[in-house]
Amino acid sequence: MMTRKITYQKAINEAIRQEMAVDPTVVLFGEDVAGGEGSATGEDDAWGGVLGVTKGLKKLYPDRILDTPLSESAIMGTAAGAAASGLKPIGELMFIDFLGVCFDQIFNQAAKFRYMFGGKAETPMVIRTMYGAGMNAAAQHSQALYPIFTHIPGLKVVLPSNPYDAKGLLISAIRDRDPVIFCEHKMLYPMKGEVPEESYTVPFGVANVLQAGDDVTVVALGQMVGFAQQAISMLDGVSVELIDPRTTSPFDDEAVLRSVEKTGRLVIVDESSPRCGMAADVASLVATKGFNFLKAPIINVTPPHTPVPFATPLERYYLPSPERIADAISRLASTKENV
Amino acid sequence: MTGTASGTIPAAELLQAYRTMRTIRDFEERVYKEFQTGQMPGFVHLYAGEEAVATGVCDVLTPADYIASTHRGHGHAIAKGCDVVAMMAELYGKATGTCKGKGGSMHIADLSTGMLGANGIVGGGPPLVCGVGLSAKVRGTDQVGVSFTGDGGSNQGTFLESLNFAAAMNLPVVFVVENNGYAESTASSFHQSGIDVAKRADGFGLPGVVVDGQDYFAVREAAAEAVGRARAGGGPSLIECKTIRYFGHFIGDQQKYRAPNEVADAREHRDPLKNFRARVTRAGVLTDEQLDAIDTEVAELIDRAVAQAQAAPFPAPESALEDVYVSY
Amino acid sequence: MTRVGIIVNPASGHDIRRLISAATVVDNSEKGAMTVRLLSGLGATGVDEVLMMPADLTVSRAIDRITRSLVVQGLTAPMPRVTWLDLPTTYHARDTIAALATMVEVGVDALCVLGGDGTQRLVHGRVGEVPVLPLSTGTNNIYPVWTEATVAGLAAGRVATGQVSREQGCVREKALEVTCGGRTEAALVDVGVISDTFAGARAIWRPDHIHEVVVSFADPCAIGLSSIAASVIDLPRGSSHGARVVIGDGRLHRVPIAPGLVVDVPVAEVTKVAVGETVNLMPVAGTISVDGEREIERYRGEPATVRLTEGPWRIDVGRVLRATRLQRDSA
Numbered sequence: 001m002m003t004r005k006i007t008y009q010k011a012i013n014e015a016i017r018q019e020m021a022v023d024p025t026v027v028l029f030g031e032d033v034a035g036g037e038g039s040a041t042g043e044d045d046a047w048g049g050v051l052g053v054t055k056g057l058k059k060l061y062p063d064r065i066l067d068t069p070l071s072e073s074a075i076m077g078t079a080a081g082a083a084a085s086g087l088k089p090i091g092e093l094m095f096i097d098f099l100g101v102c103f104d105q106i107f108n109q110a111a112k113f114r115y116m117f118g119g120k121a122e123t124p125m126v127i128r129t130m131y132g133a134g135m136n137a138a139a140q141h142s143q144a145l146y147p148i149f150t151h152i153p154g155l156k157v158v159l160p161s162n163p164y165d166a167k168g169l170l171i172s173a174i175r176d177r178d179p180v181i182f183c184e185h186k187m188l189y190p191m192k193g194e195v196p197e198e199s200y201t202v203p204f205g206v207a208n209v210l211q212a213g214d215d216v217t218v219v220a221l222g223q224m225v226g227f228a229q230q231a232i233s234m235l236d237g238v239s240v241e242l243i244d245p246r247t248t249s250p251f252d253d254e255a256v257l258r259s260v261e262k263t264g265r266l267v268i269v270d271e272s273s274p275r276c277g278m279a280a281d282v283a284s285l286v287a288t289k290g291f292n293f294l295k296a297p298i299i300n301v302t303p304p305h306t307p308v309p310f311a312t313p314l315e316r317y318y319l320p321s322p323e324r325i326a327d328a329i330s331r332l333a334s335t336k337e338n339v
Numbered sequence: 340m341t342g343t344a345s346g347t348i349p350a351a352e353l354l355q356a357y358r359t360m361r362t363i364r365d366f367e368e369r370v371y372k373e374f375q376t377g378q379m380p381g382f383v384h385l386y387a388g389e390e391a392v393a394t395g396v397c398d399v400l401t402p403a404d405y406i407a408s409t410h411r412g413h414g415h416a417i418a419k420g421c422d423v424v425a426m427m428a429e430l431y432g433k434a435t436g437t438c439k440g441k442g443g444s445m446h447i448a449d450l451s452t453g454m455l456g457a458n459g460i461v462g463g464g465p466p467l468v469c470g471v472g473l474s475a476k477v478r479g480t481d482q483v484g485v486s487f488t489g490d491g492g493s494n495q496g497t498f499l500e501s502l503n504f505a506a507a508m509n510l511p512v513v514f515v516v517e518n519n520g521y522a523e524s525t526a527s528s529f530h531q532s533g534i535d536v537a538k539r540a541d542g543f544g545l546p547g548v549v550v551d552g553q554d555y556f557a558v559r560e561a562a563a564e565a566v567g568r569a570r571a572g573g574g575p576s577l578i579e580c581k582t583i584r585y586f587g588h589f590i591g592d593q594q595k596y597r598a599p600n601e602v603a604d605a606r607e608h609r610d611p612l613k614n615f616r617a618r619v620t621r622a623g624v625l626t627d628e629q630l631d632a633i634d635t636e637v638a639e640l641i642d643r644a645v646a647q648a649q650a651a652p653f654p655a656p657e658s659a660l661e662d663v664y665v666s667y
Numbered sequence: 668m669t670r671v672g673i674i675v676n677p678a679s680g681h682d683i684r685r686l687i688s689a690a691t692v693v694d695n696s697e698k699g700a701m702t703v704r705l706l707s708g709l710g711a712t713g714v715d716e717v718l719m720m721p722a723d724l725t726v727s728r729a730i731d732r733i734t735r736s737l738v739v740q741g742l743t744a745p746m747p748r749v750t751w752l753d754l755p756t757t758y759h760a761r762d763t764i765a766a767l768a769t770m771v772e773v774g775v776d777a778l779c780v781l782g783g784d785g786t787q788r789l790v791h792g793r794v795g796e797v798p799v800l801p802l803s804t805g806t807n808n809i810y811p812v813w814t815e816a817t818v819a820g821l822a823a824g825r826v827a828t829g830q831v832s833r834e835q836g837c838v839r840e841k842a843l844e845v846t847c848g849g850r851t852e853a854a855l856v857d858v859g860v861i862s863d864t865f866a867g868a869r870a871i872w873r874p875d876h877i878h879e880v881v882v883s884f885a886d887p888c889a890i891g892l893s894s895i896a897a898s899v900i901d902l903p904r905g906s907s908h909g910a911r912v913v914i915g916d917g918r919l920h921r922v923p924i925a926p927g928l929v930v931d932v933p934v935a936e937v938t939k940v941a942v943g944e945t946v947n948l949m950p951v952a953g954t955i956s957v958d959g960e961r962e963i964e965r966y967r968g969e970p971a972t973v974r975l976t977e978g979p980w981r982i983d984v985g986r987v988l989r990a991t992r993l994q995r996d997s998a
Contacts, residue, residue: 027477064477066508073497074504077466081484082474084455085405089470105497108460109467116446117456118438119662153663177665205667250667348864533695533725534758537681541692546685549678550868560867564686576686581758621966622864622952 004197009053009189011163012128015170016054016090018199020061023088026174029066030075030092030128034058037067050094051130051189072102076127080110080179083125088174096131096145096183103148110179111154124177126170132223132271133308133319134187142308142315144222144271147278149181150248156180156204157249161225163193165246168202175201185223205250209259213239215333217259219282220244220269224320228269231325238333248278256282257290264295265332269325274302296335299328348559350624356398356555357619357630360390360612361637362423363414367586369641370413370430374590378649380432383444386414388585388602391611392517393418395558396485396578399566405453405471407464407486409517410445411584412457415487420452427644433651440654441662461522462495464488465514469501472510472575483569485513491522493536502543502577511569513562514540514577517552519584524596537579545575552580553609556618583609669828670716671709671747672770675702676782677723678758679804682960683868689927691805698722698781698804699729701816705779705802706734708820711744713828718775719749720766721756760789767793777827777982779820783808784856784958790979791842791853798826798837800982807926809889810840810855810958814984822987831994833980836987838905841883841942842978845955845963847971852957857882857892858973859956860949866961872925874932879949881940881973883909891959894922899937909940909975913949945974 006014020026033054035047044062048055058065068075072093079091093099099106106127113121133142149157156178160166166184173180210225215238220228225244232240241259245252260266266286270279279300286298301320309315348356367387373379386393389411397406397418408415416426421437429436430444437447448456455471458464464486471484488498493516505512516536520527528534540547546565550557558580565576583605587594594602619625675698684690699722706717722730730749737743754765763786770778771794779800780787787801787810800823801811812819825831843854860879861871871877871892884904885896896902896912898920917935924930940946950968954961965971 025478027473029473066473069500069504069507071500071504074466074469074500077463077497077501078470078473078504081405081407081455081467081470082477083470084450084467085471085474085482085484086478087470087474089473101496104460104463105466109458109463112446113448113456114665115662116438116442117448117450118436118441120438121448121450122665156664156667178667528724528756534677534723534756535681535695538694538725541694547681548683548686548868549681550683554866556865556867557869561683561686564683564868568686578686579681618865618964618966622964623967624864 003194005192006163006195007189008160008163008166008191009051011167011195012053012170012184013055013057015167015174017057017060019171019174020057020064025086026088026090027064027066027082028054028057028090028092029068029078031068031070031094033092034065034067049092051186053189072098073105076102076105077109079125079127080105080113080123083110083123083179084113084121088124090126090128090174093127093129095141096129097140097143099145099148107152107155111152114178115154122177123179126173126180126182128182128184130186131183132185132187133315134223136310136312136315138310139307146181146183146248147272147276147281150278154179155249156247157183158204158247159183159222160246161188161222161244163191163195165202165208167195168200169246171199172201172204176204183222187223202246204247205252206246207252207255208244208246209255210242210244211240213241213263215239215263216265216267216329217241217243217256217263218267218269218329219256221248221278222271224269224271227320227322228325230322231329234322234326235330238329240329253285253289256285260286260290261293264293265335266294266298267301267325267328267332268298269301269320271303271319274300274305277302296332299332301325301328352398353619353625354629354633356394357615358633358637359394359418360555360615361633362640363387363390363393363417364612365637365641366413366417366423366427369645371586371590373645379430381443383430383590384411384588385586385590386411388605389517389519389552389582390414391555391558391615392515392552392580392582395555396515396562398559399563400453400483400485402453403480404483404485405455405468407455407467407484408457409464409487409489409492410457410459410461411489412447413444416447416449416454416457419454421447421449421454423640424644424647428648428651431648431651432653433648434654435651439658462488462492462497465498465501468512469504469510472505472512473508475511481570483511483513483566485515487515487517489522490516490518490520490527490531490536493539494522494530499539502540502545505575506543506545509574511572512575513565513569514575516577516579517582518579519582521584521588523588524592526596535579537577540577545577547577547579549579549581552582553611553614555611555615668715669713670718670775671714671823671827672718672775672778673702673705674720674763674766674778674780674782674786675722675726676763676786677726679782679786682870684807684870684925687870687872688925690807691926693804695723695725696729699726700733701781701802701804702726702730703733703737704816705820706746706749707737707743708817709824710746712821712824712830714747714824717747717749718770718773719751720762721751721754763789764793771795771797777823779823780811782811784810785960787811788853788855788958791855794979796980798833798980798982807890809886809891809893812984818988819984822984823982825987825991826982831987831990835990836982837980838983840904840978840981841909842976843881843883843909843973844976845957845971845973847955847963847965848969850963852962854957855883855978856958859892860951860953861956861961862951862953863961864953866954866964869960870925871956871959871961872928874924874930877914877932878951879914880912881909881946883975883978885910890923890926892956894924895920895932895934896937898922899934907942910937911940911946912937940975942975942977945972947972
């Protein structure tokens with residue numbers, strides 16, 4: 001296998017390109033996914049998505065990379081209707097924050113077709129959406145709203161933390177027969193990593209154990225995986241097991257419970273809001289199914305219960321930092337057995 | 340078949356149209372009756388009075404075409420070919436129901452017949468048929484997507500977004516508006532700015548026409564033109580059918596917001612089945628005997644549907660866990 | 668006191684011709700704006716009061732909004748007082764019929780009717796000798812004229828106030844009364860024998876479904892069924908005759924049958940029809956159209972007749988305004 005390093009952004013682009021090449025029913029549409037449709041200059045691939053993630057695809061698949069009107073409900077509903085009638089659509093929700101104007105089509109329509117219709121429908125669609133803080137995009141363009149999708153039975157929710165996973169998980173998402181919310185962290189787009197050129201899949205519901213350890217289990221998602229790695233590198237003498245669940249629905253309960261059984265200590269690092277967020281969810285899992293493994297209280301490292309602020313110092317304060325994560329790990333590691 | 344003018348509808352098709360309308364009417368009247376016994380759970384919204392709309396539209400569609408329906412969806416489901424016995428069982432929440440007892444009245448769907456589902460969300464359907472249209476366009480088929488929406492639903496953003504979306508992307512879609520004069524209990528003379536929803540199409544550059552929704556022939560002819568246009572690549576259009584709801588918004592609605600004689604008057608003078616029967620018999624296309632025979636057959640079908648539904652088993656409780664995902 | 672009635676059909680302009688051809692679309696805000704233009708013309712000529720048929724909110728609010736802004740700004744001559752009739756709105760022809768009856772009963776000096784041919788034909792036989800200004804809300808109509816409503820209002824106002832007499836400013840139109848199966852319907856332009864069994868979506872655009880046409884006038888500038896007659900005979904409005912045209916086995920004539928639809932129609936026979944004359948329609952099973960819409964379902968082709976009669980007094984905008992100028996010049 002030839003190894004080369006490409007960005008998270010390029011990995012996503014490559015996954016779409018490769019799937020479109022093998023499956024003529026794969027279609028990608030949304031606002032500015034080509035960018036420039038109907039333009040006077042004739043450059044109909046001017047943007048390739050607001051941050052250029054889908055750049056170049058319009059030229060390869062002019063009839064399947066489609067700019068749309070700025071109408072999120074219509075885009076999401078079109079994805080659901082198309083999925084139920086023979087396509088494998090990838091609908092783009094430019095920022096996850098925009099779910100507020102189109103959520104019905106996702107959670108009441110796409111997510112429930114199969115169940116409401118007694119198992120007689122399949123809705124093989126992907127919603128690609130960008131989330132997360134770190135770019136001074138402020139309160140309406142920076143949220144980490146994936147717990148809201150995770151809450152809905154019928155949806156699958158994917159959060160790649162690196163280029164390799166981004167490609168493999170997206171190919172899995174496109175091939176999946178259920179609706180998948182594919183959440184791309186905007187701060188990870190430039191991240192480089194080894195990504196095979198050929199097509200491959202990364203399965204859903206299988207956590208990635210990035211490093212094995214014995215003292216503390218750290219569960220981190222998305223951008224927080226890298227932050228946790230930085231935190232771990234700051235620490236001496238603590239053996240940390242770092243787990244990236246990769247998907248929040250389905251969720252690899254076993255991987256987390258197995259690890260906590262070994263370490264007895266758990267830090268959960270999550271970028272979503274603390275109330276009803278993923279940290280609370282994973283903590284609940286361990287409290288209900290792994291209580292006897294615990295040697296110390298679980299520590300959740302999350303943003304405060306506020307909107308995402310704009311100014312750089314505020315946004316830095318908001319996001320869990322490697323320092324805060326390191327502090328949590330070392331505090332937990334220093335607790336005695338059976339507190 | 341599709342695209343036929345009213346002057347040339349074969350007698351066999353007219354007979355089938357009557358059968359469909361009669362089935363919808365009897366199904367709804369019977370559900371109304373059975374619901375009172377307390378055996379039928381949930382919220383039920385009846386389509387009686389509006390039969391000519393679903394039937395006139397679905398009669399010009401092929402099985403490969405799709406429709407997206409509303410909370411008042413029994414008529415659309417029957418007109419698009421869903422099995423009536425299974426539908427009745429679904430209303431009773433039985434294992435033999437269209438959706439194995441998981442959907443109920445508001446979610447009857449059968450993708451094998453092109454019925455994309457009744458919908459509990461007002462305005463939920465129009466974006467979905469944009470998807471059908473896009474699917475047909477990308478796959479190179481001549482399928483058409485039709486959404487049914489009420490006058491209430493026509494005030495939803497999803498409906499207005501979809502008009503623009505379908506027009507901008509030139510999708511093979513037809514938006515049928517069933518204007519029965521009420522969004523639940525609120526009169527359209529109040530809730531709509533402008534009494535004709537069809538006029539909203541003007542602003543989006545798609546044709547919008549108004550037809551008498553109590554008249555099968557008017558609905559069918561307009562639908563044939565709209566569907567034919569969409570199939571031929573001519574893009575979306577909107578048909579507003581002025582129609583009348585014989586029952587309340589849901590079973591149990593006391594309807595004090597309606598004039599006391601409103602429904603009785605409509606049943607007497609504007610009934611789509613009576614209207615149809617009078618015209619086809621006077622024209623000599625069909626006979627009263629033929630139509631009476633259908634009345635009898637349909638009555639037997641509905642009796643059978645109720646009996647089978649009542650006798651059918653409830654789904655196993657654990658089946659509540661099935662069919663959330665294809666795989667998880 | 669001078670009083671004028673205004674009928675605005677809020678439901679006009681959305682028949683199937685928008686789908687099958689390229690018919691004009693006039694939205695209701697425009698109908699409201701047209702009404703304001705009409706009011707300003709009426710007010711400027713001294714009309715005191717206007718009785719309005721109840722309208723759709725998109726019409727009535729447009730009238731209210733624009734009228735207020737014009738009056739507040741003092742930009743135009745005084746507007747007449749507007750009285751909305753207290754009648755139920757059902758958005759059917761019966762609304763127009765009820766409004767006409769009320770206006771005639773209360774007493775109006777002129778009527779202005781905004782709508783298509785289908786609205787205008789309801790006037791025949793219901794308003795006696797009251798002069799009527801028919802204003803089209805689209806370009807697909809034959810009887811009502813498509814003209815500037817301010818100017819039309821000036822003309823209607825001058826007739827209503829007696830500044831120009833009815834005889835000077837109006838044309839006595841002809842009408843067609845079709846009777847079939849005990850039912851009588853009026854037409855102002857044409858009656859057609861159509862082979863569609865059912866009225867369906869009403870408009871007519873398939874030439875092979877047309878068997879016979881009777882017209883009250885034949886204007887080569889008109890669109891629709893009467894254009895078939897106009898292709899073979901010239902009978903201007905106000906002339907003493909109408910005509911009957913039999914379709915089939917004859918020379919093909921290329922005619923504008925509907926907006927955006929030009930078709931070839933074979934004409935077998937054309938004959939003049941005098942006012943007062945009754946014509947027996949061909950015994951074809953199907954429908955009979957009035958002013959371009961399939962209206963009467965004529966099962967098994969039972970007997971049907973059409974009589975050409977005198978129709979309403981139509982206010983002719985050009986004639987009124989020319990007469991006004993002549994009066995001024997001679998004064």
